[in-house]
Amino acid sequence: MIDINIRKTMHTADGEIDLKPELQVQENALLALFGKSGAGKTTILRILAGLETPEAGYIKINGQIWFDSEKKINLTPRFRKVGFVFQDFALFPNMTVRENIEYAAADKKTEAEYIDGMLDFMGLKKLADRRPHQLSGGQKQRTALARAVALKPKILLLDEPMSLLDDEIKESLQNEILEIHRKYNITTILVSHDVSEVFSMAETVCILEDGIIKRQGTPFEVFSGKEENINGKLKITGKLLNLNKKGNAYKAEILAGGQIFTKTISAKEAKEYRAKKNVVLLIDIKDINTIKQLS
Amino acid sequence: MTTYDLEPLFLTFKLSFITSVILIFLGLPMAYWLAFSKKKYKIAIEALVSMPIVLPPSVLGFYLLAAFSPAGAFGGFLDDVFNLKLVFTFEGLIVASVIYSFPFMVQPIQAGFQNLPISLREASFTLGKSAMTTLFKALVPNIKPSLLAGFILSFAHTIGEFGVVLMIGGSMKGETKVASIAIYEEVEALNYGAANFYSAILFFAAFVILILVYAANKKWVKPLN
Numbered sequence: 001m002i003d004i005n006i007r008k009t010m011h012t013a014d015g016e017i018d019l020k021p022e023l024q025v026q027e028n029a030l031l032a033l034f035g036k037s038g039a040g041k042t043t044i045l046r047i048l049a050g051l052e053t054p055e056a057g058y059i060k061i062n063g064q065i066w067f068d069s070e071k072k073i074n075l076t077p078r079f080r081k082v083g084f085v086f087q088d089f090a091l092f093p094n095m096t097v098r099e100n101i102e103y104a105a106a107d108k109k110t111e112a113e114y115i116d117g118m119l120d121f122m123g124l125k126k127l128a129d130r131r132p133h134q135l136s137g138g139q140k141q142r143t144a145l146a147r148a149v150a151l152k153p154k155i156l157l158l159d160e161p162m163s164l165l166d167d168e169i170k171e172s173l174q175n176e177i178l179e180i181h182r183k184y185n186i187t188t189i190l191v192s193h194d195v196s197e198v199f200s201m202a203e204t205v206c207i208l209e210d211g212i213i214k215r216q217g218t219p220f221e222v223f224s225g226k227e228e229n230i231n232g233k234l235k236i237t238g239k240l241l242n243l244n245k246k247g248n249a250y251k252a253e254i255l256a257g258g259q260i261f262t263k264t265i266s267a268k269e270a271k272e273y274r275a276k277k278n279v280v281l282l283i284d285i286k287d288i289n290t291i292k293q294l295s
Numbered sequence: 296m297t298t299y300d301l302e303p304l305f306l307t308f309k310l311s312f313i314t315s316v317i318l319i320f321l322g323l324p325m326a327y328w329l330a331f332s333k334k335k336y337k338i339a340i341e342a343l344v345s346m347p348i349v350l351p352p353s354v355l356g357f358y359l360l361a362a363f364s365p366a367g368a369f370g371g372f373l374d375d376v377f378n379l380k381l382v383f384t385f386e387g388l389i390v391a392s393v394i395y396s397f398p399f400m401v402q403p404i405q406a407g408f409q410n411l412p413i414s415l416r417e418a419s420f421t422l423g424k425s426a427m428t429t430l431f432k433a434l435v436p437n438i439k440p441s442l443l444a445g446f447i448l449s450f451a452h453t454i455g456e457f458g459v460v461l462m463i464g465g466s467m468k469g470e471t472k473v474a475s476i477a478i479y480e481e482v483e484a485l486n487y488g489a490a491n492f493y494s495a496i497l498f499f500a501a502f503v504i505l506i507l508v509y510a511a512n513k514k515w516v517k518p519l520n
Contacts, residue, residue: 051417077420084421090414094436103432104422151422 001027002155002187006047006057006067010211012038019043019211020057025204027062030181030188030257032202032219034195039208041191042087045157048189049084050077061154083148083156083186087163089140091132097143098128104150115150121183122146122176138169142176149180156181156188162197171237171278174200195223196235202257218259236261236281240273254279299492302469303477307497310385310473311453314392315400318449319442321393322400326445327430329401330408331416345398352395356462359391363463381463388464388471392453399448407441408434440512447508451501 002025010017019040025031033041046052048059050066053074059067066075091100101115102108108115119125122142132140141161148156161177162170178201181188192198198205199219207214207222215222238256245251250270254261263281265273273279329341347355363381364370373379381387411434419429435442457475464471466480474493481490 049417049421051421077417078423078425080421081423082421084418086414086418088412088414090412090418092415092418092433092437094433103419103424106423147422 001025001060001062002048002189003058003060004044004048006054006059008043008047008052008054010040010043014038017211021206021208021211021213023206023213023216025187025189027187028185030178030190030201030203032190032192032198032205033208034192034198034205034222035208037193040211041193041208042159044208045084045159045189045191048080048155049082049157050075050080051084081151081154083151083153085141085144085148085156085158085161087159087161089132089144091140091143091147093132096129096131097124097135097139100132100143101147101150104147111150118146118150121180137165138173141165141169141173145177145180149184149186152184153186156186158188158190160191160193162192162194170197171280174237175278177201195219196237198257199223199234200237200256203259219257220259220261234281234283236283237278238281240276240279243270243273252279254281256281299489300477303472303474303493304496306385306469306472307454307474308500310388310392311450313389314396314453315446315449317389317393318396318400319446322397322404322445322449323435323442325397326401326404327408327434329405344401347395348398352456352458353462355395356391356459359387359394359459360463363387363390383463383465383467383471385470388460388473391459391463392456395456395459396449396452399452400445403441403444403448404438407438411437443511444508447504451504454497454501 002023004021004023004025007018007020010019017038017040021040021044023044033044035041043052047054047067054067054069056069057067058065058069065071065073066080067073092103095103098115098119101118105111105115116125119128122145124139124142124146127135127139127143132143135143141164145158145161158177162173165173174197177188177190180186190197190201192202202219204216205219205222206216236254236256238254238261240252241255241260242253243250244253246264248267250265250267252263252265252270252273254263261281325344329337329344360382361367362369363373365374365380365382370381373381379386381390415433415437416429419433424433455475456473457479460471460473460476461479464473464476466472466476472480474497478490478493478497481487481493
């Protein structure tokens with residue numbers, strides 16, 4: 001369990017913002033921090049990783065204190081064991097893909113097998129000897145992700161991991177992050193300003209506004225029926241669980257972000273859904289209530 | 296054919312090489328600290344490091360002479376305890392050159408560190424690495440051109456030393472009489488041939504050194520990320 005209660009004054013382009021989030025994250029959860037740019041999402045991640053120091057408050061991870069302003073405790077980033085995936089990937093240019101991942105391992109000899117498995121799992125085996133400047137955006141992101149996981153971290157922090165990638169790569173990467181999250185059982189916090197991403201991935205979402213957490217719950221609870229000032233289409237990627245025939249139509253059950261959504265679809269759509277590994281639900285954000293949530 | 300004494304040239308290159316090697320070890324930690332420290336007094340240290348760029352060499356030479364003089368407290372201490380004389384000796388020239396060329400080593404390396412994405416250093420820390428491992432495994436290999444530039448600039452700057460050498464080294468044959476001093480003395484003695492000999496060699500050496508720097512930079516500088 002992650003328990004955060006901190007305060008920090010942020011100096012932004014729009015003036016000072018008092019960042020004072022209060023947040024609890026269950027072990028093995030996948031939580032999304034959602035908000036406009038400049039709301040303090042990235043700063044919260046950086047504070048968790050120890051890259052920035054809050055003015056007051058505490059951070060407790062599974063009972064261990066990482067930061068406590070009253071007790072004057074501040075664990076350095078080195079000892080926090082946080083897997084941080086930076087927005088610019090932060091791959092070391094002098095190292096190959098494999099060397100970047102090995103750098104995170106405690107002992108590259110005893111963990112060679114583990115690293116091989118990781119390269120294979122992330123589809124990086126063939127690229128292992130390449131240097132970062134020879135990789136595409138998606139490949140860099142995979143390497144950064146593999147490196148963060150190779151640390152065997154207590155928490156995985158993803159700072160807008162998909163913001164620099166195009167849509168197609170986004171979807172497959174979303175999947176990989178979810179698989180990593182399940183396979184390695186890592187508590188994951190994802191910073192995002194993309195509602196579709198939040199729906200597709202997160203079990204819980206926190207809305208950060210003016211430095212405080214305004215709402216917290218499942219994406220469905222948080223976004224439905226609320227004036228969030230978000231317009232346009234929502235693109236939720238999930239896995240098709242069930243398809244039940246109801247007269248001429250079909251009822252599809254789709255798993256996305258740890259929740260099951262149901263949607264009534266036509267026979268033609270049902271055929272398309274069956275053929276795909278991942279189902280993409282395209283709905284207008286205003287019609288979110290037309291999709292039922294089961295769990 | 297007239298034969299010229301090669302000793303001043305040899306001394307010049309020896310002095311430059313030793314100075315640059317010492318400076319790599321001193322300049323790297325200082326550059327790292329200047330690049331990343333958030334201490335308020337950093338600005339004062341930064342200014343102090345850069346002083347030799349703007350100070351007349353004779354000013355620096357004068358104060359070094361005063362400090363190294365066996366009659367003074369510091370010079371006396373060195374002489375009594377370590378039997379080390381820094382005035383009119385080759386050792387003294389090395390110490391003076393290290394101080395005089397310090398900014399030429401520090402500044403390129405500092406700029407190299409500052410041009411790296413800040414996230415590289417942070418990523419290394421979050422991956423559980425110490426500041427030392429981060430420096431030598433994740434940062435230094437990515438600023439090789441800056442290290443080379445620092446080394447060459449210090450080397451070249453030491454070759455060009457005159458005022459400081461004259462103040463604390465004098466012109467002791469085989470000890471402190473480097474090429475730049477030899478040129479001055481040959482001109483004073485109206486031996487233009489000898490002056491031209493030393494000058495031409497320094498001229499071409501400087502040219503070749505700079506060609507090497509630019510060529511190496513072109514080969515080594517690869518896109519980051």
